[in-house]
Amino acid sequence: MARLHLHLLSDSTGETLEMVAKAALAQFDEEEVVRHFWPMVRSSQHLDRILDEFKAKPGLVLYTLVNEETRGRLEERCTALGLPHADALETVTLALEQQLGQEAQGRPGRQHRMDDAYFARVDAIQFTIAHDDGIGWDNWEEADIVLAGVSRTSKTPTSIYLANRGYKVANIPVVVESPPPEALYTLSRPMVVGLTTSAGRLIEIRRNRLLSLNEQTQTAYVDEERVKAELAFARRLFADNGWPVIDVTRRSIEESAAAIIKLCQERRAREGVPASGPKPI
Amino acid sequence: MARLHLHLLSDSTGETLEMVAKAALAQFDEEEVVRHFWPMVRSSQHLDRILDEFKAKPGLVLYTLVNEETRGRLEERCTALGLPHADALETVTLALEQQLGQEAQGRPGRQHRMDDAYFARVDAIQFTIAHDDGIGWDNWEEADIVLAGVSRTSKTPTSIYLANRGYKVANIPVVVESPPPEALYTLSRPMVVGLTTSAGRLIEIRRNRLLSLNEQTQTAYVDEERVKAELAFARRLFADNGWPVIDVTRRSIEESAAAIIKLCQERRAREGVPASGPKPI
Incomplete structure (x- = not known):
């Protein structure tokens, strides 16, 4: 070498x-x-x-x-x-x-000038931290993007990455037993995006997660039938509401985020708002 | 134009x-x-x-x-x-x-290959989110960097930015009335860095913060003498413990972060560890 x-x-x-x-x-x-x-x-x-x-x-x-x-x-x-x-x-x-x-x-x-775009970006980070994992859903209308997905579909790192690019992001776990707050269904400003992944990949990631937490690995959290049912439930939720879906199975955080930004830009273009986005650079 | x-x-x-x-x-x-x-x-x-x-x-x-x-x-x-x-x-x-x-x-x-460095970066983001604002101090020894500073010295956005660059960061507010946990004084792995700023700038930022929250602006939080005493207390804490200090007054988050990364690299060089850092790219 x-x-x-x-x-x-x-x-x-x-x-x-x-x-x-x-x-x-x-x-x-x-x-x-x-x-x-x-x-x-x-x-x-x-x-x-x-x-x-x-x-x-x-x-x-x-x-x-x-x-x-x-x-x-x-x-x-x-x-x-x-x-x-x-x-x-x-x-x-x-x-x-x-x-x-x-x-x-x-x-x-x-x-690195501290101009309006800079402060907007810092605000986006603060907002995103304060709206992780379903927290603060009464402010969701202020978000640019709301990410929904079952546990371990990269909602948090994707949210943080998007925040660094200037987007205010909230995220909400999709849990079969506990439906999301009603607020999710009436949002107008934010774009709601569903994150999904393959059952095999999800089980692998969750097994590693349990191992790293030193927990018993044979729980419903990693049971194949349960995981498939969970993903099917989430997919139905996304479809019923017409939310676009990103499959993160073979995507890095950066690639998922790029796909989400593209969806935002397409939506803006459709609705006649300038395609350049809120603070894209 | x-x-x-x-x-x-x-x-x-x-x-x-x-x-x-x-x-x-x-x-x-x-x-x-x-x-x-x-x-x-x-x-x-x-x-x-x-x-x-x-x-x-x-x-x-x-x-x-x-x-x-x-x-x-x-x-x-x-x-x-x-x-x-x-x-x-x-x-x-x-x-x-x-x-x-x-x-x-x-x-x-x-x-964007999902290699070890990629997963280490995702871990760094998860760690940093879970150790914002003094939370999870019993795990601080796992951090690469612990940021300390009075309220509104950009601890959270700086932490998140560093996490995106692969560093596990915890941050702790310095509050005159409530001393930080003892754990802060016995850390060996993480580099503790103090963030400070000018009293004038801090008052300005905090006034805006209170305004945006629609709160009464004449509180101790923005009183000049109190703010100066608070900053002096923090400076003394940093000096007593030999922690390096970054003045964020005229620095953007990116610039503060670059200065902190430089401190980490210098410390590593001093202590004989390779200067290239844990996962710098």
């Missing part, structure tokens, strides 16, 4: 660069790639200290440096040290410069 | 592309940029339907398409339609191809 030091250097939080590196690395066979993170690099002194580390562990340098001076210095020094380097935002920034007829301004961290 | 349609097309969730677009757009003056999201485009038929939408709303096409065939088709059609287009992952993918001596494999969505 090749061993590669991958230096990720940013003058902001480095999150975009991490995601770009992750997406790109996923296209290669597993190699021994050692990642080094260098966020918040905003001065020449800071940069110079890091360049010493690059010398000690030479490898590929990827960066998102919007400040032209810092970027120029980094590129110059990498070239002098013989280190391969690439600007992860270059292609998109150049394309935008051409289309907008403006030069990029080179002010780091501007995507 | 120039009006630009920005089409963001991906064969996966589109999240990386959204972040790249957001980071790049932040470098330009506010223009009327209308964003259109096209996630999960994995077939030629799907692509052809979207190309019709591009014709109706021509603009800049940005994409993360790892499948070579779909990507080739998109580029060819964009050229034929006269639409400017750019591959947001190209620079980084090319640099990795050169360094690893491999070609990219063109399988979409591989960064």
Whole structure:
């Protein structure tokens, strides 16, 4: 296996660069790639200290440096040290410069401005935490999305993920013996989405859950007939109410969330509201 | 103001592309940029339907398409339609191809593989939700990070954000009248971090909070002397225990989180554990 030091250097939080590196690395066979993170690099002194580390562990340098001076210095020094380097935002920034007829301004961290969209996103997280697992159903009308599903269909992590993208999410467990509050059937603003999965997968996940809790595994919670009946009950509930359904069996949280966001956008497009969403970016 | 349609097309969730677009757009003056999201485009038929939408709303096409065939088709059609287009992952993918001596494999969505790191991240979210606001302190030793701070210093959203990045986080409010559980002083695994902010900013945030709850604003919660005493009490608690402190006054959640992750990495480097962290990507 090749061993590669991958230096990720940013003058902001480095999150975009991490995601770009992750997406790109996923296209290669597993190699021994050692990642080094260098966020918040905003001065020449800071940069110079890091360049010493690059010398000690030479490898590929990827960066998102919007400040032209810092970027120029980094590129110059990498070239002098013989280190391969690439600007992860270059292609998109150049394309935008051409289309907008403006030069990029080179002010780091501007995507983290605490503007209205930012505070709306923080509100969405607070709302979602306060409306997990059926709590606070009297406020459901304020939600953007209400997720319903039987136990262990990823309602909580999916809700949290969507909250981070700016959506106010509530979620409610579907339990055969205990019907959901009436409020669920009269919502107008939120989109209600059903989450389902295959019985086999659900039993597997629940078995692991019970094992990790050190509990007896032969309960109704993992009994095949009971689990099938539970899923059938949920499917009927979703169908009776015309709620769209996402099957999470082979989907990661991110993929389920992308499918839910798409449903929201389609609904908005149908109802004539601009398709760009409440705070999509 | 120039009006630009920005089409963001991906064969996966589109999240990386959204972040790249957001980071790049932040470098330009506010223009009327209308964003259109096209996630999960994995077939030629799907692509052809979207190309019709591009014709109706021509603009800049940005994409993360790892499948070579779909990507080739998109580029060819964009050229034929006269639409400017750019591959947001190209620079980084090319640099990795050169360094690893491999070609990219063109399988979409591989960064969302449900591997160990994925399940560890879902666990981190579950843990963090279950340890918000001082709950579950008997499990704090399992956390990666414990955040302490007075009311409204962004403990919850910062915790959730860190959980999404794979860290198990607990948080505890610092309240003058009610000391934190003894468990806080004997933790060895988690890094305890104090959050603080300026009195002026805290009063402003709390006033807004009370207003939004329709409550009387002249309480101790927003009294300047009381708030200053509260912050001084918290600062002393952090100093007495040698906990690092993050001032969130002018920081967004993402920036506070980046600073906390940096503290974790520095602590690991000091203690000889590999600097790459538990599951940093």
